[in-house]
Amino acid sequence: xxxxxxxxxRTDAAASRSTGPRLPDIxxxxxxxxxxxxxxxKMSTALLLLFALAAASVVATVIPQAPVTPQSVAQWRxxxxxxxxxxxxxxxxLNLFDVFGSWWFAVLxxxxxxxxxxxxxxxxxxxxxxxRRPPAAGRNFGRLSHAxxxxxxxxxxxxxxxxxxxxxxxxxxxxxxxxxxxxxxxxWREGGSLLFHTAFYLLLLGAxxxxxxxxxxxxxxxxxxxxxxxxxxxxxxxxGRWWDLSDHRGFVVTLDDFDVSYFPNFVPRDFVSTVTISExxxxxxxxxxxxxHPLHHRGMNLYQSSFGMxxxxxxxxxxxxxxxxxxxxxxxxxxxxxxxxxxxxxxxPSQQIALDLALAPDAKLRDGQPVLGPxxxxxxxxxxxxxxxGELGLERPVxxxxxxRSGPPVDTTMLRPGKTAQLAxxxxxxxxxxxxxxxxxxxxxxxxxxxLLAGGLLLLIGLVPSLYxxxxxxxxxxxxxxxxxxxTLAGVALQRKTAFADEFAALDEAxxxxxxxxxxxxxxRPH
Amino acid sequence: MVNESLAQTxxxxxxxxxxGYIVAMVAYFFRLAFTQVxxxxxxxxxxxxxxxxxxxxxxxxxxxxxxxxxxxxxxxAAGRVPWANMYEYSSILALGAxxxxxxxxxxxxxxxxxxxxxxxxxxxxxxxxLLLFTEAGPVVPALNSYWIxxxxxxxxxxxxxxxxxxxxxxxxxxxxxAERRTADRSGSAFSGSTVGAAQAQAPADARxxxxxxxxxxxxxxxxxxxxxxxxxxxxxxFPLVPAAVVAAFVLIVWRTPGIAIVAASVAALLGTxxxxxxxxxxxxxxxxxLAYRTIAFAFPVLTFGVMAGAIWAEESWGRYWGWDPKxxxxxxxxxxYAAYLHARxxxxxxxxxxGWIGGIAFVALMITYYAVNLWIVGLHSYAGV
Numbered sequence: 060x061x062x063x064x065x066x067x068x069r070t071d072a073a074a075s076r077s078t079g080p081r082l083p084d085i086x087x088x089x090x091x092x093x094x095x096x097x098x099x100x101k102m103s104t105a106l107l108l109l110f111a112l113a114a115a116s117v118v119a120t121v122i123p124q125a126p127v128t129p130q131s132v133a134q135w136r137x138x139x140x141x142x143x144x145x146x147x148x149x150x151x152x153l154n155l156f157d158v159f160g161s162w163w164f165a166v167l168x169x170x171x172x173x174x175x176x177x178x179x180x181x182x183x184x185x186x187x188x189x190x191r192r193p194p195a196a197g198r199n200f201g202r203l204s205h206a207x208x209x210x211x212x213x214x215x216x217x218x219x220x221x222x223x224x225x226x227x228x229x230x231x232x233x234x235x236x237x238x239x240x241x242x243x244x245x246x247w248r249e250g251g252s253l254l255f256h257t258a259f260y261l262l263l264l265g266a267x268x269x270x271x272x273x274x275x276x277x278x279x280x281x282x283x284x285x286x287x288x289x290x291x292x293x294x295x296x297x298x299g300r301w302w303d304l305s306d307h308r309g310f311v312v313t314l315d316d317f318d319v320s321y322f323p324n325f326v327p328r329d330f331v332s333t334v335t336i337s338e339x340x341x342x343x344x345x346x347x348x349x350x351x352h353p354l355h356h357r358g359m360n361l362y363q364s365s366f367g368m369x370x371x372x373x374x375x376x377x378x379x380x381x382x383x384x385x386x387x388x389x390x391x392x393x394x395x396x397x398x399x400x401x402x403x404x405x406x407x408p409s410q411q412i413a414l415d416l417a418l419a420p421d422a423k424l425r426d427g428q429p430v431l432g433p434x435x436x437x438x439x440x441x442x443x444x445x446x447x448x449g450e451l452g453l454e455r456p457v458x459x460x461x462x463x464r465s466g467p468p469v470d471t472t473m474l475r476p477g478k479t480a481q482l483a484x485x486x487x488x489x490x491x492x493x494x495x496x497x498x499x500x501x502x503x504x505x506x507x508x509x510x511l512l513a514g515g516l517l518l519l520i521g522l523v524p525s526l527y528x529x530x531x532x533x534x535x536x537x538x539x540x541x542x543x544x545x546x547t548l549a550g551v552a553l554q555r556k557t558a559f560a561d562e563f564a565a566l567d568e569a570x571x572x573x574x575x576x577x578x579x580x581x582x583x584r585p586h
Numbered sequence: 587m588v589n590e591s592l593a594q595t596x597x598x599x600x601x602x603x604x605x606g607y608i609v610a611m612v613a614y615f616f617r618l619a620f621t622q623v624x625x626x627x628x629x630x631x632x633x634x635x636x637x638x639x640x641x642x643x644x645x646x647x648x649x650x651x652x653x654x655x656x657x658x659x660x661x662x663a664a665g666r667v668p669w670a671n672m673y674e675y676s677s678i679l680a681l682g683a684x685x686x687x688x689x690x691x692x693x694x695x696x697x698x699x700x701x702x703x704x705x706x707x708x709x710x711x712x713x714x715x716l717l718l719f720t721e722a723g724p725v726v727p728a729l730n731s732y733w734i735x736x737x738x739x740x741x742x743x744x745x746x747x748x749x750x751x752x753x754x755x756x757x758x759x760x761x762x763x764a765e766r767r768t769a770d771r772s773g774s775a776f777s778g779s780t781v782g783a784a785q786a787q788a789p790a791d792a793r794x795x796x797x798x799x800x801x802x803x804x805x806x807x808x809x810x811x812x813x814x815x816x817x818x819x820x821x822x823x824f825p826l827v828p829a830a831v832v833a834a835f836v837l838i839v840w841r842t843p844g845i846a847i848v849a850a851s852v853a854a855l856l857g858t859x860x861x862x863x864x865x866x867x868x869x870x871x872x873x874x875x876l877a878y879r880t881i882a883f884a885f886p887v888l889t890f891g892v893m894a895g896a897i898w899a900e901e902s903w904g905r906y907w908g909w910d911p912k913x914x915x916x917x918x919x920x921x922x923y924a925a926y927l928h929a930r931x932x933x934x935x936x937x938x939x940x941g942w943i944g945g946i947a948f949v950a951l952m953i954t955y956y957a958v959n960l961w962i963v964g965l966h967s968y969a970g971v
Contacts, residue, residue, distance in 0.1 A: 102932040109925045113950075116918040120911050120958070127910055159909050266907075275905065322724045329727050351731040351902045362904035501904040508906060515893045522889060526882045526927075557875075 099170070100177035108171045115167065119158040122150060132156050172263065179256055186249050193234045194241035197534040200549035204556065205563045208547045211576035215537035215544040221573050222535040222546070229566070231533060240535040247524035248554065254521030261514030268507030273299045274306070275503040281369040281385035282495040285313035285337075288359060288502065302504070308357050311337040315345065317496040319366060321436050330363050332498040348500065358504055365499030368397040368418050370442055370476075371492035381412070381487075387497040388418055395421060395431055400460040403487075405453035413453060413462050414489070415445040429473065442491045446470045446482050529554040533566065546576060592663035593722040599656035600677060600712075606649025607684065607709050613642030614702030615859050621699055621866040631699070639698060643688070646705060650684050657681060664722040669738050670729055672959060676715030680708035682746025686880070691750060695876055697868055703753045706856050711749070713849075714956070717840065733898035740891030745951060747884035748923075751877050752948035757860065758873035759941045760819070764864045767818035815865045824861035825854035839960070874941065878930060881944060885923050892916050915954030922947035 098104055123131035123141075135141035136151070154161030200206045211218055219240050226233045226242045233242035276293035278286050286292040288308045316333040332348040336356055348354045354361040367388055374382040381403050388397035396419050403412040421432035422441035429441050445468035452463045472480035474491040481488050531552035537544045548567055552559030570576070620635025631639060657678060661668035668674050687704030691697050725734075833850035836842065867873060895916070900906040907913060926944040929935035 102928060103934060106925055106928055106932060106935065109921050109928070113918050113921045113925070116914045116921070119909060120914045120918070124909060127908060324723060326724055327726055328724065329730070350727040351733075351898075353901060353904065360904060362902075364904070503904045505900070505905070508900065511906065512897075515896075519886065519890055519893070522886045526886065 096177065099174045102178070105171070105174045105178065108167065108174060111167055112171065115158050115164055118155060122155050122158075124158065125156045126160065168263075172259070175256060175259065179253065182249070182253060186246075186253060189249070190246055194232060194243045194532065196236040196239050196241050197532070197536075197549060200534065200536070200547055203549045203551045205551065205560070206547060206549040207567045208545060208579045209571055209574070209576040210540050210542060210545050210579050211574040212543035213574055215539060218537040218544050218546050218574050218576075219535065222537075222548075222570060225566075225570055225573050226533065226535075229569075233533075238537055242533045242535075243531065244533075245528050245530040245553075248528040248530055249525075251521040251524030251526075251528060255518055255525050256521075258514045258518035258521060261510055261517065265507040265509075265511035265514055268510065269299075269505050271299045271301050272506045273504055274302045275501065277364065277499060277501055279365070279367075279387060279497055279499045280312070280314040281387055281497040282314055282317055283385060285311050287311045293502070306504075308359055310343075310356065311340075312361070312500070313337065314498055317366060317498040319436075319496070321434075325433060325435055327435075330366055330498075332363055332366075332500065334361070334500075360503050360505070362501040362503070363498070364501040367497050367499075368420065368437065368440075369495045369497040370416070370418055370440075371495060372401065372414075372416075372442075373490040373492060374401075374403050374412075374414065375488045375490070376486060382414075385495055385497070386416065388416060391417075395419065395433060395435060398460075400458075400462065402453045402459050402462075405451070408452075408454055409450050411449065411451040411453045411462075412487070413447040413451050413459065415447065415460075415468065417443040417445075418494070419443070424473070427473075437494050440476060440494050442474045442476075442494075444472050444474065444480070444482070444489050446472075446487065446489075448483070529559065531559050531562070535570070545579060546570070546574060588665070588722050588724070589663045592659050596656045596659040596663055596722065599652050599659065603649045603653035603656055604709070604712050604716075606645055606652060607680070607705050607712070610642045610646035610649055611702050611705035611709060613638050613645060614699065614705060617642060618699050618702060618859065618863050618866060621863075642701070643692070643698070646684060646688060646701065650681065650688065653677070653681050653684070660722055664724065666725060667735055667738070669742060670725045670734065671720045672718040672956075673715045673720045675738070675742060675955075676711045676718065678742050679746045679749065680711040680715070682743060683708045683711065683749040686747055686750045690880065691754075691876070695872075697876070699863075699866060700753070700757065700868075703757065703856075703860065704750055707749050707753055728902055731898065731902065733894060733901065737891055737894040737898050740887055740894055744884040744888035744891055745955065747880050747887070748948055748951055751880035751884060752945065754873055754877035754880060755941050755944045755948070757867055758870055758877055759938065759945070760860060760864060761815075761867045761873055762870035762938055762941070764815035764818050765870050768814050813865050816861065819861060819864060821858075821861055824857040826857070828853035828857040874937070877941070877944060881923065881926060885927060888920060888923065892920055911958045912954065915950070915958045919947060919950040919954050922950050 123135060125132045131140065135147045135156070136144065138144040138147065141147060150156055154163065158164055197203075213221070215238060219235065219238070222240055223233055223235070226240070229244075231242035231244045233240055274296070276290075276296035276298075278293050280286050288310050290296065290298075290304055290307055313335045314332055315335055316331075318329075318331045318333075320328040322328050330350055333345065334348060334354070335342050335345045337343060344356070346354050348361050348363045350363050353363075367390060369385045369387050371385045372382060373380060382401060384401070386399060386401055388399040390396075391398045396417055398415075398417045401414040401416060403414050405411045405413075418437075418440060419429055419431050420437035420440050421434035422429040422439055423432065424430070424441065429443065432439070447462065447464060448469045449465065450463065453459065470482040472482055472489060474480055474489065476491055476493050479488055479490040529552055531550060533548070533550040536547045536549075538547075539545070548563075548570055550559070550563050550566070571578070617631060617635050617639035620632045620638060622632065657668050657674075660674060660677075664670075669678055683704055687701045687708075691704060692701050829850040832853035833846045836846040836849050840846075868876075895913075896906040899908070899913075922943060926940055926947055929940040929943050
């Protein structure tokens, strides 16, 4: 896929000095600019740019993309997956892990839009001229692809008037020129094409506005907890360049309840978060957020995006409560188990306590060992806690699950909801109060989506006539004849000639019926 | 919940339709075999060919109705739209391709003898569907939206029309090659391709009405002229290339040599059939026109489908476009089909080059549909098998 390299570095300059196709014929940079601009305006250049765009998207399908699958990209960079670190660093140098965010993709888009602009500007002008020009009179009908002559008893004037009515009914623009009626139709072909291509500017505008002024963030909340719509509350956020901290709305979202239901074959049926939104400590609305049913509040949209088990755990040392929390567990891949690590005590680096948690929603105990079932709904949950003690390194800025395990756990216990276990010879007690859920919400602000929608609509409205409509001209000429008048119907189409052949035949028949005319056998022209 | 007996009925109807299509396809190929080229350079079928062809049409239509019944009962059994997994989607792709073949290719354009190729594509799609068979069942919440009716229906319609467009494109490229080579051999000044001529002046009549009319004429000695086209093409390449491609595909995907051999044999048969059919194919310009009309019809539908998908993504995942593999793939496909439409009106690109772009665009569509669902992890993966 070769983008013509000689045009690449000069395009911006070429675009800004869009002095049109006719530049003074002097050698030097201006002429080079002119030729670059002319080349960029060619349809074959636009085609090559389209192929380059397609090639870029193939690359993006084959190579994992950081914004979509960051884990895979990390594995490729680390060499644990993919072709190896050397190749990965090469890919990194070319921004191939983020094709659609790369500088060269942006250059490609700019080139494509420059080329589009170069194609469109002269076409707008030409279209405006053509549309305003009235249908022109015709000559030498015998040379046209379609011509039929017939005789009628009507006077020429009357015949033309009736023909004019017929053509108007068939939505032709017509004009009387002497004894002739000149008509044409099908400007929507070019008009639709222009509309279709113009819509891309709207799409670009909408996408840029969404990117620059938009915000997307992920937040996880256990049942009963709340988060305030501020930057700090998000686990991950992608603010647009001009999204300001003060643009956050500051309302508080409380997760009252989360519910997941399953079909008998364990396929999830629905995820429902019930949330209450409060403004200035006043609850304003309570609504559900479900997949495909986002909640809109003050320009922010809340989407259901993930969920998990969240057992309520209290850890006590004697009467002192070390931990009292609805603890969020993550799904263990490939198993019907949820896992997590609780930092119970980490102030003193040498005497830290960590609790590895594993929750099986469907577990039967057989000989003191849990046997896992396939049911994802927590009808029979068991929580397994493994206690670690000592220099665990919990104070380090790493995920809790990566603490230093120097040996087997100090103690292990299995709990049903509502039960309490004594660990490490009674020095610690762990209470599994009850089992709840946490819910992951995506919160986003997307300005510009109405512009995108409008652009999409215009694009479709333009696309259909640009493919189906066709320019055609029709002439009706009426001359005197011994029995009335001799009427010639002639026509020519610029596109879709086979479709026009049918249309012309139908028009010919309709006109004869309208004029009560008979084919003039001797005058009929072959076509 | 799932109505088991209805689901069973649906599966039975699917199998009946599958067999029906295969028999109809054979009948259509027989019709092709009974086709001759008359002295006026008209393609005509013999009386026997006409009877077999009629049988094929009746069979294909009946099988299509049975197939429709299979799709409807499947939807009733699962209590939702019958296009929520790859088995169902492949099934409807075939359903759409067959009806487009019967209505557009046979009735509107009058190329009845080409429907065998469309049926072959439909059978291929149904076979992939069978390999990806899933029991009727409910869908995950993300798919539980009225947008599945809009987005997926648009994508299916577009894809099934593109299947017919692809068949026409491939036949066009084959026919065009034959026309060029015979023109080269006869040393004619004419460039060979009828496409250039078509741009200057469209064929006076896109529907060869004489086809069935002079079919009753006893098969006189076929004129050597058009049959030269067959000799201009290598009889080995036609069975070998499709067989190799299909065998490689099946081996890579399913790793089953048995199925690969069967599929490769079928592909070789199809290749031989198209080699045999070359003289009877409509002129390249008309095949090109058929390909263009079908692709131009499906392209706005595809565009609408991609947009509907973006709106659904906005509603379901909170962003309208995230370059998820499926989104990237559909963008890729859309750009290639757009390039096809542009190429067809660009000097130096129309004709064979445009045809190749159209063919590659269809391959992109199939990759976007199958490969992205089966091997590449993304948000659309749940729609998988």
